[in-house]
Amino acid sequence: MCLAIPMQLIERSEWDGTAELRGVQRQVSLMLCPEAQVGEYVLVHAGYAITTVDVEEARKTLELLDEIVREDIPE
């Protein structure tokens, strides 16, 4: 039930926004995440954006994973 998916906010007016994932659009409420800007990714749960996705932090995690993969390749 705590499933939430990252979608891109493509439009907003006041508390309502339109978010998109792979061409599928959905109306989302921004009441829990008023700071979200158009173009940003938001995590959507039960019709509400619950946070913005920090792209820089996501990149750091991917780099960490990359590092682990490289370490694992036998020399």
Added chain:
Amino acid sequence: MKPSDAFSDRATVEALVSRAREQASRLDRPVTFMEVCGTHTHAIAAAGLRRLLPQKVRLISGPGCPVCVTPVDYLDRAEALAALPDVIVCTFGDLVRVPSSCGSLEQARARGCDVRIVYSPRDALAIAREHPSKRIVFLAVGFETTLPTVAAALAEAESEGIATFQILPGGKLIEPPLRALVTDGDVQIDGFLLPGHVSVIIGSNAYTFLAEEFRVPGAVVGFTPADILLGVSELVQQVLERAPRVANLYTRVVRPEGNRHAQELIARFFEPVDTRWRGLGEIPGSGLGVRATWAHRDASTIEVAVPEPREPGGCRCGEVLKGVIEPPQCPLFDRGCTPDAPLGACMVSSEGTCAAWYRHERFGAGAAA
């Protein structure tokens, strides 16, 4: 490769598994970690992670599926409300199939009760706008991820003056059961994989008590195979170093302080109350009741006749929810209780431990040891 794929990429997963194996080889005893979130339970089973993990690392599932921990008398009350002629009960889908004392919400609907499945509390509010002569009761179950969405819908109902929108409070908090589990003694837990999306709301700082008061390691993790394996690796490392802490490995969405807007909305409409959990019994302060100020929004104040709660004989959901037994140890598992015809709550929701085992691990259970 798209970034989202990298978290499920085979080479990444293999590298993480081999790292976890190397770390685990340095453990002087087997360890047991608990994932407390139903979405983690489902993700672990679907990716077959239990079989990839080192032998010394055992993953058990906790009480993090809100549908599974909702006690039977809540469902009985929901059914009684649905039987009232002027009431439309709105609920998330999983709840309709959970057996109650005399059937289920699905069966109530088949009898002609107006029970509607919604994706969001906002959808329930939309139904309230369309049917002004009906009373709309939204079944508000869930943890801190979901409760702010319910609070937001209540705030909208208040500002629009939609008097007919009510909720049946069934929300749960994550901290009290974590405390109950670490002090329980029935099962030794060496670390927790902490729920990623609950943490978006409450923040990673909310778990420091685990390390500080109980010296139990914790890791907040996301939901891809790589996220979960990173978490396992982190927990093993904390055990090796004898340095319990709360590691936030889901920084792309979880901040230390959480989502303040959401926390404020929860606090505006709800207050902690003692509540019962299926399997764990009553835990003080572990539920969220509607504040007295908003009593007109609280459908639990509607008087209805609720039958004496009755649970299916032989069902061991309670022990499954505490991680004391694994699903195949329940006498009903796959013998009368299946996802198509569930007897216990853990078999209903796709996030339930029994359902996840049935779908993904039934034939490999022996290999998981």
